[in-house]
Amino acid sequence: MPVSRRTFLGGSLAAAAVAATGTPLLAGCASDKKNSAAANAAVKLPTYQRYAGVKPDLPGTDVVLDGFLKYPANPVKAIADKPGDGQPITFMTNIPGAIPPGMERNQFWQALNERLGSELQISMASNDEYPNKFATRIAGGDLPDVLNIPTNTVQIPGLLKAKAMDLTEHLSGDAIKKYPFLANIPTEYWKGCVFNGAIYGVPVPRGMSRTSLPLYRADLLAAQGIKDPAPKNFQEFFDLAKEVTAAKQNRWAWTKVPIATIRQMLGIPNVWKEEGGKFTSAFEHEAQLEALEAGRKMVAAGVLNPDAFTDKASARKQWFNGGSAVFDHDSFVAWNQYYADSTAGDAFAVGALDVPGFDGGAGSPWMGSALNNLTAFNKDSKHSAETLLKLADWMAAPFGTEEYLFRKYGVAGRHYALQGTDPIPNKTGVVETGIGVQYISDSTLALYWAGKPDVSQKQHAIQTKIADRLVYDASYGLYSDTLSKKQAQLTKTINDLESQILQGKKPVSDWKAGVETWKSSGGDTMRTELEQAFSDTAGK
Structure with a gap:
């Protein structure tokens, strides 16, 4: 992840x-x-x-943020x-x-x-x-x-x-x-x-x-006759990516593999899931193999920038702003930053897709990190x-x-x-x-x-639409010493494996062994410590 x-x-x-x-x-x-x-x-x-x-x-809610159409005329000196x-x-x-x-x-x-x-x-x-x-x-x-x-x-x-x-x-x-x-x-x-x-x-x-969704260049899609895209499942999501890719014109659908979006389509947890006091890592979810297969399919179809696995995030943002990529998975903060960085003039416009279920219905977007x-x-x-x-x-x-x-x-x-x-x-x-x-x-x-x-x-509308379906990280507010010490390195190792699988350099079946290594190298201890912390707080 x-x-x-x-x-x-x-x-x-x-x-x-x-x-x-x-x-x-x-x-x-x-x-x-x-x-x-x-x-x-x-x-x-x-x-x-x-x-x-x-x-x-x-007006917002406890989840949806307040929206403003203009800055108040006489700002109060507070x-x-x-x-x-x-x-x-x-x-x-x-x-x-x-x-x-x-x-x-x-x-x-x-x-x-x-x-x-x-x-x-x-x-x-x-x-x-x-x-x-x-x-x-x-x-x-x-x-x-x-x-x-x-x-x-x-x-x-x-x-x-x-x-x-x-x-x-x-x-x-x-x-x-x-x-x-x-x-x-x-x-x-x-x-x-x-x-x-x-x-x-x-x-x-x-x-x-910080909640992230598939952002898209609405102006570029409109130029192709596509207005208000709303794929209803993964196949339509994939078909849309193929439709907007024009490699000969140096334009691809995606800045990177939208693996996070695919995982949300499949109901994979947001980092950690808690159920009955038991914690499960997103890495362990049974739908991970299906998500990786779907991601590989997108890579093989050539719908993402050829440098997606080698260039930095800053380059991906430039592709999106420059029009060589139509979609990017990013946050509401990034949405605003795209407008700040844009050099495309008044025509520049950004929208966001809702997350559908993989085979239809509604997907499960992840709530952004609290802090x-x-x-x-x-x-x-x-x-x-x-x-x-x-x-x-x-x-x-x-x-x-x-x-x-x-x-x-x-x-x-x-x-x-x-x-x-x-x-x-x-x-x-x-x-x-x-x-x-x-x-x-x-x-x-x-x-x-x-x-x-x-x-x-646009931002208020999409937040209102997804608010009731947001999935939260169950580990927030709980401390695990092992997670503190080992999370970054263990996550890097499994992310490297993910990259190799998505590029077709390793089989999807290798994921299971990678997760077992993650568990024995500290993942299981993280789980035990989180479960103990949750129990000690009675789930508060």
């Missing part, structure tokens, strides 16, 4: 630390024995208090006081785009510091470089005040116990109401911040916004927990507020121009605002694209 960026970051950290320092990442802060599931379940999570200051055009204490605050993070201009040449960063009342000093690295930087800083004990911690960091309970502030008294239950925009983050997201019987961080929520990362505060910071929480609260001001408008788009005239009430970013805005502050804290995503109300309408 595809390894997410977060899995990659977490799984790489131990190796990176050994390479950089000659010692394990968490030497001196091994997993704390008090990180019991029962102790964690006993923590009173923050009270959810939905912010009512902005009314969405397309926070009166500057959150900072006048002293510099340091922060370390990855960033998804190019490294932006430094503070001295970045007018957005300078304006941000003025609004915060403290200079925010950011140490940033690209997604690819962050694992080494994170590992080196942890191993050297050189930590900033605010730290972006990937969710799959190895032995995260021990790291947090040794290095991070315990925030329980500030955030548990109604105490969080002092920070109204942190309280506006639904309770479910806080489960990923509880370790060692305490709340050790602030969540950067994703969930539905992008958790943000922890250095226990040795000279700033108070209250100051750092006020900073996080400011960063979580939601869509429709003046703070959100500035945080995401910058300063009018310099970073964007208003089109009606919609902020339309310019190149300077995109570059200067990309300093990673969304990884300190963030509100849940709002469905919106400046100047294109049809984008949020």
Whole structure:
């Protein structure tokens, strides 16, 4: 199954630390024995208090995100006081785009510091470089005040116990109401911040916004006379891919094998399934062989880019945006990013397929990972927990507020121009605002694209359609030490096997042996630990 960026970051950290320092990442802060599931379940999570200051055009639910057709005309200034204490605050993070201009040449960063009342000093690295930087800083004990911690960091309970502030008294239950925009983050997201019987961080929520579906270039399909495609089963899905492929014109249906979509058609679990207290890995599901056969069939038919198995994700995104691929399996976050990166002009349009059942009926889409990362505060910071929480609260001001408008788009005239009430970013805005502050804290995503109300309408419609069928990862909120240490490497091994099978280099029958190796190398121990954690929490 595809390894997410977060899995990659977490799984790489131990190796990176050994390479950089000659010692394990968490030497001196091994997993704390008090990180019991029962102790964690006993923590009173923050009270959810939905912010009512902005009314969405397309109201969401506990699952479906709120949608907006335009930015509110008079954004409410939601926070009166500057959150900072006048002293510099340091922060370390990855960033998804190019490294932006430094503070001295970045007018957005300078304006941000003025609004915060403290200079925010950011140490940033690209997604690819962050694992080494994170590992080196942890191993050297050189930590900033605010730290972006990937969710799959190895032995995260021990790291947090040794290095991070315990925030329980500030955030548990109604105490969080002092920070109204942190309280506006639904309770479910806080489960990923509880370790060692305490709340050790602030969540950067994703969930539905990270749910991935087959995205398609609606403009390219329309040019072929295909409007609102809706295959009813795998065969129609496959036939559509063959219909839109034109290799001689350098156009293929898919950027990669849509194996995740096929698995969802077959009802394969989202990472881990729990039933009656028993856990089953998606790798073990009986439909895996059928999914792999179907994937091989698509490879053999030549409906995906010939470089699909060798090029990086960044190249696949370029194929989609450039029109040499019509379909890509990606998230609602990526959907918006495609519009940001597009050079195809006003005709550019993206849509999403629902997931049908393999032989008809409805498929079972997977809910996206709950968190992008958790943000922890250095226990040795000279700033108070209250100051750092006020900073996080400011960063979580939601869509429709003046703070959100500035945080995401910058300063009018310099970073964007208003089109009606919609902020339309310019190149300077995109570059200067990309300093990673969304990884300190963030509100849940709002469905919106400046100047294109049809984008949020399409996104809201497909979310509403799939909401009741979403399949969740049963392991979320449960800690397995073996999973923490071994998940990344074991998943890489089985993904390598999957790639060989899909390319026809190994038979589908090899999958069963690969799963047996996965089980004996740590998979079965992960299962046992997850089942014990689930039992200890009585399934809470």
